[in-house]
Amino acid sequence: MIDFRYHLVSIVAVFLALTVGIVLGTTMLQDPLLNALKTETAQLREQSEQLRTEKDLAEKLNAGDAQLIAAYADAMLDGRLNGLRVVVVESPGVDAASRDAVLDGIRRAGGTVGGRLLLTDRYLDPSESSFVDEVTDQLGAGLDLPQGNPYERAGAEIAQAVLAVDEDAPQGVARRAGDDFDGEAVLAGFTEAGLLTTQGRPASGADAALVLAPAEPFASADSQEGEAVTPPGNAVVLALARAFEQAGSGTVLAGSPAADGRTGVVRQARAEEARFSTVDTVDTQAGAVVAVLVLAMTEEGRDGHYGIGAGVDGFLPDPLPAVSEPSPEASPETSPSSRDDS
Numbered sequence: 001m002i003d004f005r006y007h008l009v010s011i012v013a014v015f016l017a018l019t020v021g022i023v024l025g026t027t028m029l030q031d032p033l034l035n036a037l038k039t040e041t042a043q044l045r046e047q048s049e050q051l052r053t054e055k056d057l058a059e060k061l062n063a064g065d066a067q068l069i070a071a072y073a074d075a076m077l078d079g080r081l082n083g084l085r086v087v088v089v090e091s092p093g094v095d096a097a098s099r100d101a102v103l104d105g106i107r108r109a110g111g112t113v114g115g116r117l118l119l120t121d122r123y124l125d126p127s128e129s130s131f132v133d134e135v136t137d138q139l140g141a142g143l144d145l146p147q148g149n150p151y152e153r154a155g156a157e158i159a160q161a162v163l164a165v166d167e168d169a170p171q172g173v174a175r176r177a178g179d180d181f182d183g184e185a186v187l188a189g190f191t192e193a194g195l196l197t198t199q200g201r202p203a204s205g206a207d208a209a210l211v212l213a214p215a216e217p218f219a220s221a222d223s224q225e226g227e228a229v230t231p232p233g234n235a236v237v238l239a240l241a242r243a244f245e246q247a248g249s250g251t252v253l254a255g256s257p258a259a260d261g262r263t264g265v266v267r268q269a270r271a272e273e274a275r276f277s278t279v280d281t282v283d284t285q286a287g288a289v290v291a292v293l294v295l296a297m298t299e300e301g302r303d304g305h306y307g308i309g310a311g312v313d314g315f316l317p318d319p320l321p322a323v324s325e326p327s328p329e330a331s332p333e334t335s336p337s338s339r340d341d342s
Contacts, residue, residue, distance in 0.1 A: 065285075065286060066284075066285045066286075069285045069286050069289060070285060073105070073108065073285075073289050074108060076289055076293070076320075077105055077108050077109040077289065077292055077293070078108070078109065078110070078323070079109070079110050079323035079324060079326075080109040080110065080292065080293060080296035080321055080322075080323060080324065081106060081109035081110045081111030081292065081295065081296050081299075081324065082109075082110035082111070082323075082324040082325060082326045083110065083111075083324065083325075083326065084110070084111040084112070084207050084208055084295070084296075084299060084324070085111070085112050085113075085114050085164075085204065085205060085206045085207045085208070086106055086111050086112065086113050086114070086206060086207070086208050086209070086210055086295065087113075087114055087115060087116070087117065087162045087163070087202050087206035087208075087209050087210070088102075088103065088113055088115075088116040088117070088209075088210045088211075088212065089116070089117045089119065089209060089210070089211045089212065089240060089241075089244075090116060090117065090118045090119065090212050091119055091124070091211075091212060091213055091214045091218075091233070091237055091265075092118075092119065092120070092121055092124065092214060093214030093215055093216060093218075094212045094213070094214055094215065095215040095256070095283060098212075098215070098256070098282050098283045098287075098288065099212055101282075101285065101288035102210065102212075102254065102282060102288045102291050102292065104288075105288050105289055105291070105292040106210075106292055106295070108292075109292050109296065110324070110326070111292075111295075113200065114162075114200060114201055114202055114204035114205070114206050115162075115198060115199055115200030115201045115202030115203070115204065116198065116199040116200060116202060117158070117162070117187070117196055117197075117198055117202050118196065118197045118198070118199065119195075119196060119236075119237070119240075120194060120195055120196060120197065122194050122195055123190075123195040123196065123236065124218070124232070124233040124236050124237075126232040126236075129149070129150040129151065130150070131193070132150045132151065132154050132195060133150035133153065133154070135154070135189060135190060135193045135195065136150065136153050136154045136157050138189065139157065139185070139186045139189040139190070140157055141180050141181065142180030142181030142182070143157060143160060143181050145157060149239070151235065151236050151239040151240070152239045152242075152243065154190075154195075154239075154240075155239045155240040155241075155242065155243030155244075156243045156246075156247070157186060158186070158187070158190065158196075158240065158243065159209075159240075159243040159244045159246075159247040159249070160181065160183065160186075160247065161183035161184075161186040161187050161202075161203050162183060162187070162202045162203050162204075162205075162206050162209075163205065163206050163207075163209070163244070163247050163248070163249050164205040164206065164207055164249075183203035184203040186203070187202060187203050206249065207249060207250070207299070208249050208250040208251070208252075208295055208298060208299065209241075209244040209249050209250070209251045209252070210251075210252050210254060210291070210295060211237065211240065211241045211244070211251065211252065211253045211254070212254055212255065212282070213237070213253060213254065213255030213256070213259040213264070213265045213266055214255070214259070214265075215255075215256055215258065215283070216258055217231060217258060217259065217261055217263045217264045217265070218231035218232070218233030218234060218263075218265070219231060219233075220263055229263065230263060230268060231263055231265075233265070234263075234264075234265045234268045237253075237265050238253075238265065238268065238269055238272070238274070241253050241269070241274070241276050242274070242275075242276070244276070245274075245275055245276040250277075250295060250297075250298025250299050251276035251277070251298065252276065252277045252278070252279060252291060252294050252295050252298060253265070253266060253269055253274070253276060253277070253278045253279075254266075254278070254279040254280075254282040254287075254291045254294075255278075255279070255280060255282055256280065256281070256282060256283035256287075257280055257281065257283075257307070257308060257309070259280055260280040260307070260308075260309035260310075266278050266279075266280050266309070267309070270305055270309070270311065275303060276298075276303060277294050277297070277298055277303045277304055277305065277306070278305045278306070278307075279291045279294055279305075279306050279307050280306075280307030280308060280309045280312070281306075281307040281308060281315075286315075287307065289316075290306055290307070290315065290316045290317075293316055293317055293320060293321060294306055294316075294317060296321035296324070297317045297320075297321045299321070299324070300321055300322070302317070302321075304317065
């Protein structure tokens with residue numbers, strides 16, 4: 001008959017066997033496991049040091065590129081925009097340093113910045129679209145507006161307010177019906193409504209438009225995990241850029257590489273095969289120069305997409321735009337060497 005002592009001895013024997021097995025197993029595996037971990041750690045440390053070295057080299061190369069651009073920027077830009085009047089449109093969140101670098105490049109290229117339009121958060125708010133449409137109708141005296149959504153109609157009206165009159169504007173574009181249209185009054189109305197603010201004199205008959213994207217993409221609505229949702233602000237900015245292009249002006253949408261990200265406005269413009277030009281490196285010294293060259297290129301009737309994003313036509317236009325003749329109407333008040341209205 002099996003008694004309690006037999007059960008106790010059996011249980012002790014089982015646990016003793018398990019203990020011996022664990023001790024033998026860990027002893028036999030300890031050295032190979034530690035060696036593998038040491039080898040992997042050494043490899044990771046070597047990769048980290050290599051990446052740090054590559055990062056340092058890239059930073060030195062970028063610094064050298066910036067110095068080279070600074071040394072030759074004047075030679076690259078001189079005369080490319082002689083006599084060209086540019087209006088600058090800014091989205092909320094535009095990087096001030098990038099903007100100022102491009103404005104400086106426009107002046108160095110012989111152009112002038114008549115003024116700047118700053119879109120407000122209210123203008124970009126899709127819940128305010130009915131209000132935008134109402135303001136557009138109230139300020140549209142003397143203008144035949146095209147059909148479209150509120151932002152397409154508002155963009156057409158704003159474009160007419162700031163651009164030089166194009167008597168040969170194609171069908172579907174806002175056209176002035178007489179002498180009653182007052183561009184300055186239109187911009188004042190949009191400003192009073194809290195949809196715009198202005199700097200300088202943007203309603204001074206611009207020849208080209210530079211639209212600046214925000215430094216970071218507009219905020220998106222809530223989305224499913226991993227799913228990119230297009231911010232509503234993109235459609236508003238693109239409607240305005242299209243309105244400038246359709247009105248006959250050379251138009252460039254410029255932003256940083258972030259603007260060519262999944263929800264960036266530059267990425268969306270390229271996906272929609274926009275007929276205006278885009279640049280995605282405006283936050284660098286080289287990119288500021290490229291933005292000015294692309295502006296000059298649009299005056300030759302060319303368009304394209306430039307920078308480092310997927311599917312671009314190149315980092316900069318090739319061939320470069322030609323040097324334009326100085327404007328015979330240049331005066332000390334409008335000369336690029338003097339302070340413009342921006």
